[in-house]
Amino acid sequence: MAPQGENQTDADLTGEPGSSLHGVTGHEVFPFINMETVAEEPTDLKGRKFSLPVDSEHKAKKLKIYSFARPHMLTFHLSWISFMTCFFSTFAAPPLLPIIRENLNLTKKDIANAGIASVSGSIISRLLMGTICDLFGPRYGCAILLMATAPAVFCMSIVSSVDGFILVRFFISFALATFVSCQFWMSSMFNGQIVGLANGLAAGWGNAGGGITQLVMPLVYDLIAKGIGAESFTAWRLAFFLPGCMHIVMGLIVLAIGQDLPDGNYSSLKRSGDKVNDTFFKVLQYGVTNYRTWIFTITYGYCLGVELTVDNIIAQYFYDRFDINLKIAGTIGSTVGLMNIISRPAGGIISDMAARRFGMRGRLWSLWILQTIGGVLCIGLGLLGNLGPSVVVLVIFSTFMEAACGATFGIIPFISRRSLGVISGAVGAGGNAGSILTQVLFFQSSKYSTEKGIMLMGVMAIACTAVLFLVYFPQWGGMLCPPSKATEEDYYGGEWNEAERAKNLHRNSIKFAENSRTERGPSRQSQNSDSSPPTKV
Amino acid sequence: MSAMKIALVLAVALLALVSVAEAGVSFKSLNSSRTLTVQAKIQATNVTSGQAHVGTDHLVISWALNSSFDGTGKDARYVNVKIKLCYAPVSQTDRGWRKTKDDLEKDKTCSKGITQQKYVSTGNTTTWRITKDVPGAVYFVRVYAVDAVGTELAFGQTTDKTKTTNLIEIVPISGRHVSIDIAAAVFSVFSVGSLMGFLSLEAIKQRKANSKAGHFFRAAFTDIIRGHSVLREIKIIKSKC
Numbered sequence: 001m002a003p004q005g006e007n008q009t010d011a012d013l014t015g016e017p018g019s020s021l022h023g024v025t026g027h028e029v030f031p032f033i034n035m036e037t038v039a040e041e042p043t044d045l046k047g048r049k050f051s052l053p054v055d056s057e058h059k060a061k062k063l064k065i066y067s068f069a070r071p072h073m074l075t076f077h078l079s080w081i082s083f084m085t086c087f088f089s090t091f092a093a094p095p096l097l098p099i100i101r102e103n104l105n106l107t108k109k110d111i112a113n114a115g116i117a118s119v120s121g122s123i124i125s126r127l128l129m130g131t132i133c134d135l136f137g138p139r140y141g142c143a144i145l146l147m148a149t150a151p152a153v154f155c156m157s158i159v160s161s162v163d164g165f166i167l168v169r170f171f172i173s174f175a176l177a178t179f180v181s182c183q184f185w186m187s188s189m190f191n192g193q194i195v196g197l198a199n200g201l202a203a204g205w206g207n208a209g210g211g212i213t214q215l216v217m218p219l220v221y222d223l224i225a226k227g228i229g230a231e232s233f234t235a236w237r238l239a240f241f242l243p244g245c246m247h248i249v250m251g252l253i254v255l256a257i258g259q260d261l262p263d264g265n266y267s268s269l270k271r272s273g274d275k276v277n278d279t280f281f282k283v284l285q286y287g288v289t290n291y292r293t294w295i296f297t298i299t300y301g302y303c304l305g306v307e308l309t310v311d312n313i314i315a316q317y318f319y320d321r322f323d324i325n326l327k328i329a330g331t332i333g334s335t336v337g338l339m340n341i342i343s344r345p346a347g348g349i350i351s352d353m354a355a356r357r358f359g360m361r362g363r364l365w366s367l368w369i370l371q372t373i374g375g376v377l378c379i380g381l382g383l384l385g386n387l388g389p390s391v392v393v394l395v396i397f398s399t400f401m402e403a404a405c406g407a408t409f410g411i412i413p414f415i416s417r418r419s420l421g422v423i424s425g426a427v428g429a430g431g432n433a434g435s436i437l438t439q440v441l442f443f444q445s446s447k448y449s450t451e452k453g454i455m456l457m458g459v460m461a462i463a464c465t466a467v468l469f470l471v472y473f474p475q476w477g478g479m480l481c482p483p484s485k486a487t488e489e490d491y492y493g494g495e496w497n498e499a500e501r502a503k504n505l506h507r508n509s510i511k512f513a514e515n516s517r518t519e520r521g522p523s524r525q526s527q528n529s530d531s532s533p534p535t536k537v
Numbered sequence: 538m539s540a541m542k543i544a545l546v547l548a549v550a551l552l553a554l555v556s557v558a559e560a561g562v563s564f565k566s567l568n569s570s571r572t573l574t575v576q577a578k579i580q581a582t583n584v585t586s587g588q589a590h591v592g593t594d595h596l597v598i599s600w601a602l603n604s605s606f607d608g609t610g611k612d613a614r615y616v617n618v619k620i621k622l623c624y625a626p627v628s629q630t631d632r633g634w635r636k637t638k639d640d641l642e643k644d645k646t647c648s649k650g651i652t653q654q655k656y657v658s659t660g661n662t663t664t665w666r667i668t669k670d671v672p673g674a675v676y677f678v679r680v681y682a683v684d685a686v687g688t689e690l691a692f693g694q695t696t697d698k699t700k701t702t703n704l705i706e707i708v709p710i711s712g713r714h715v716s717i718d719i720a721a722a723v724f725s726v727f728s729v730g731s732l733m734g735f736l737s738l739e740a741i742k743q744r745k746a747n748s749k750a751g752h753f754f755r756a757a758f759t760d761i762i763r764g765h766s767v768l769r770e771i772k773i774i775k776s777k778c
Contacts, residue, residue: 098634102672103712107631140736147732151725158718160711232670233712241720248728255735267743320633323643335547342540391547399540 050262057511058262059191063198071259072189076202078258082142082250083182083206086175089153089243090118091210091311091337093169095217095330096236103233104165112444114166115312120436121173123429129177130184130425134283134418137260137267138185142178146251149175153244157237175247176432180425182206187413187420188261192516193352196363196410200348204340204406210311211337213243214330278418286495287422292415295467296408300427301434302461303371303404306378308435309457310336310398313443317450322387332391336398343399347406359521360414360476367407368468368479374400375461382455405431414473414516417509418495434464476519483520488513561642562689572611573618573693575600577678579705580664585695586703591667591710598651600680600693601660614690615656615682620663621647625696625704628674641689647679656682673709 042054051069052060060072067073093100093114101111125145132141152171159165182202190198220242225235260266287293315333318324347370354362377397384390408427415423438460442453472478474486492513496506578585580595589596598620602612623646629635637646651665677696681689696703 101632101634103709105673108633109631143735144732147728150728154721154725157721158713160713231710231712233710234714234717237712237717241724244721244724244728248724248731251728252731252735255732267739268746332547335543339540392545395540395543395547 054262055191055515057191057508057515059189059515060262061191061193063190063194063201065201070257071262074257075185075189075259076198078250078254079138079142079182079185080202080205082146082254083178083202084209084212085146085243085246085250086149086178087206087209088213088216089149089247090122090169090173090176092153092213092217092240092243093118093156093165094312094315095214096221096239099221099232099236100165103236104159104162106162106165110162110166112439114169116436116439116444117166117170118173119176119308119312119432121170122176122179123432123436125174125177126180126425126429126432127422128425129180130287130421130423130428131280131283133181133184133421133424135278135280135421137265138181138188139254139258139260139265142181142185143251143254143258145175145177145181146247146254150244150247150251153240153247156240157244177425177428179203179206180421180428183409183412183424183428184421185260187424192413193355193518195413196348196351196355196407197345198348199409199413200345200351200406203409204342204344204348204402207307207340207344207402207405208338211334211340214334214337217242283419283422286416287419287426290416290419290423292471293423293426295471296412296415296423296427297430297433298464298467299367299371300405300408301430301437302464303374303401303408304428304431305434305436305438306374306457306461307336307398307401307405308432309438309443310394312435312439313450314394317454318387318390321451322390324387332394335395339395339398340402343402344406346399347403347408348410350403351407351410355410355519355521357522360411360473360519361479362521363407363411363519364468364471364479367404367411368465370400370407371404371465372462374404375458375465378458378461379455380458382451382453382458414519416495417492417512473519476521488516488519492516561640561644564639564641564644567689567692570611570691571693572603572606572691573600573680573682574603575678575680575693575695577695577703577705586705588706588708589667590708591671592669594667596651596665596667596678596705597662598665598678598680599660599662602658603693607658611691612656612658612682614684616685617653617683617687618656618661619653619681619683620651620665621679621681622649622651622671622676623647623679623694625675625677625700627704628676651678667707669710671707671709673707675704675706677704 042058043049050058050060050072051067052062052064052072054060063076064073068077097106097111100106106114129141129145132144149172152168152174155164156168156172159168183199186198186202187195217239220239221235224230224238225232228235228238230238261269263269311333314336315329318332319329350366350370351363354366356362358365374397377393377400381390381393381397384393409424412424412427413420438457442448442456443450448456469479472481473491474484475488475491477483489510492509493501493506495509500506575598576585577596577598579587579589580597581589600618600620606612624635626637629637629646635645635648638644649671652663654661654663677694677700679692679694682691683689694700
């Protein structure tokens with residue numbers, strides 16, 4: 001709890017009985033009375049100074065990448081490494097498929113079904129993870145998921161049939177829900193002005209796990225097959241112990257040194273009264289009834305969804321259409337995943353920069369522009385018939401699409417404060433659903449050739465991105481409409497009903513509302529110049 | 538923009554690679570040169586078709602120049618022979634990576650090489666122990682006669698033109714070992730077990746802290762109530778005075 005200044009009254013000064021007991025116990029005993037004054041140096045629950053500048057919610061206002069300082073930067077690194085581990089294990093099978101398909105006697109249809117299975121498991125888990133983060137905290141969510149999916153990764157070493165392979169890829173894909181805990185954690189630790197950058201860096205570096213695995217798994221396989229001299233059909237099985245052990249190690253580290261919020265963990269904060277104990281149905285209700293959740297589910301389905309689809313089909317597309325070596329096709333495929341390291345954070349930065357100049361309207365416009373350009377380039381990729389230009393267009397197209405993913409999560413933290421987890425989960429799941437829908441519509445049957453499928457995917461991406469015009473924040477405006485007289489407190493406070501507000505359960509939302517005033521854009525910042533948090537007794 | 542530079546470098550590298558690749562010999566052109574007779578037997582049972590087990594069974598492959606071509610000089614340029622294990626059509630369905638293509642450079646039918654021998658018109662025999670990396674499928678054996686640089690000049694195979702007779706089914710290893718199964722089980726149990734352990738430890742700590750806090754709050758509340766009642770009494774006394 002923040003150190004509390006004492007409201008010295010006249011009664012105290014004249015030495016009323018009981019007044020001398022103030023401060024004797026050393027631990028303030030009135031958790032339901034929020035006596036807040038702005039402390040000179042913000043400190044965490046244990047009274048230590050934060051190493052980064054923070055706002056009134058103790059969220060960091062700066063990002064120092066090379067630092068591992070608790071709690072903000074340590075959380076950043078734990079978060080992206082956990083997410084990267086999960087992407088690594090989910091996409092660890094594709095680079096080894098030439099060996100696996102011979103061992104298990106897979107057909108092309110089996111491989112396609114396994115590919116669809118590998119992005120479907122995470123739909124369910126991303127939705128669940130949202131509510132888990134809201135109720136129990138991202139630290140538990142992340143660690144439990146990592147350690148509960150480790151057995152599935154180890155099971156990959158013992159599959160001996162087609163069905164087993166598809167099932168195992170389905171269960172491993174549950175791990176991709178760490179995306180939700182990652183984004184939720186970043187939104188809890190970093191202030192709205194840099195949340196786009198923080199979310200983009202963490203997600204981008206995590207997504208890059210899909211590219212890293214394409215380079216590392218073949219190396220590990222080679223090491224085992226040639227170094228130890230194991231048979232090829234045994235070596236690939238042993239190689240899967242690497243991602244499995246990474247899961248266990250990261251899970252234990254997150255449990256040991258992770259922290260839910262800048263002030264501590266949910267459990268201790270709930271006890272001291274700083275974290276409100278919320279209910280599953282309330283959190284779900286406010287997430288589901290907010291129409292913006294569904295708009296962003298659709299748009300994210302056509303930015304992450306497109307990226308995941310491209311990950312699955314692009315190596316084969318280049319191999320079949322341009323007759324190049326499978327290894328080179330695989331390397332091209334890995335670059336799409338690796339571009340995430342730069343392009344996703346770039347999207348977050350663009351969103352934050354647009355917000356600084358134009359507020360939330362700038363964020364919405366930058367997302368629409370990035371994703372629409374991505375869609376246009378996708379159409380171009382499908383129409384091109386030459387190898388060189390195709391590769392160039394592929395790289396630029398994936399840069400824009402991944403930047404759009406980063407820009408999306410510059411907006412998500414502002415849709416709701418109460419149901420941030422549910423919304424992050426729904427939008428994340430939407431990404432996967434978009435990928436499945438696209439693969440089933442355009443790439444599974446032989447109705448369309450792969451290049452026609454890519455072109456149609458681009459058209460659908462442009463169409464689905466257009467729903468962004470429907471997003472409207474009363475306090476900040478929409479893409480075409482200016483803001484109304486509503487305030488941030490009205491919007492975020494509106495997620496709590498009268499009874500809850502009377503009990504002051506919405507105090508964290510109000511704090512967030514004050515900090516989110518930066519989304520008004522510079523021209524309106526001077527209005528409502530309440531810079532200090534109100535004192536409530 | 539570094540992204541553009543990376544893209545350009547990639548494009549140039551790929552274009553360079555593409556320009557270096559050349560088309561190989563067309564298989565159709567070899568149709569008139571089926572000059573070799575090949576026979577493959579599974580050593581254990583001495584039959585030319587049936588099941589063979591990887592790692593234990595041997596294939597005895599014998600090849601020779603077809604007697605009808607003796608003395609015609611067709612084999613003048615043959616230097617070596619390459620013996621290959623090839624997929625039968627039934628094992629190629631729905632598997633694009635085993636596709637038969639006319640360009641022998643791109644053809645994936647005979648991807649497993651058995652051995653290479655020097656060409657002699659009287660032929661030769663080789664015994665090959667089926668290696669453990671051979672996938673489970675239906676196969677036939679093909680022998681290419683090649684010149685000094687490796688260009689295919691003629692061929693022979695154990696099966697007919699439609700590749701339906703005399704096929705050998707090879708039974709593979711699973712790649713699984715009991716030790717891998719045990720290791721996977723142990724690691725999985727460790728993962729779930731340590732997670733449960735950690736969570737229970739934290740739950741116990743919480744309960745302790747909650748009960749301590751409970752006692753503390755109860756004591757504090759009684760203090761406050763006592764303090765307030767004392768204050769009220771003093772106020773009443775003061776007002777009375």
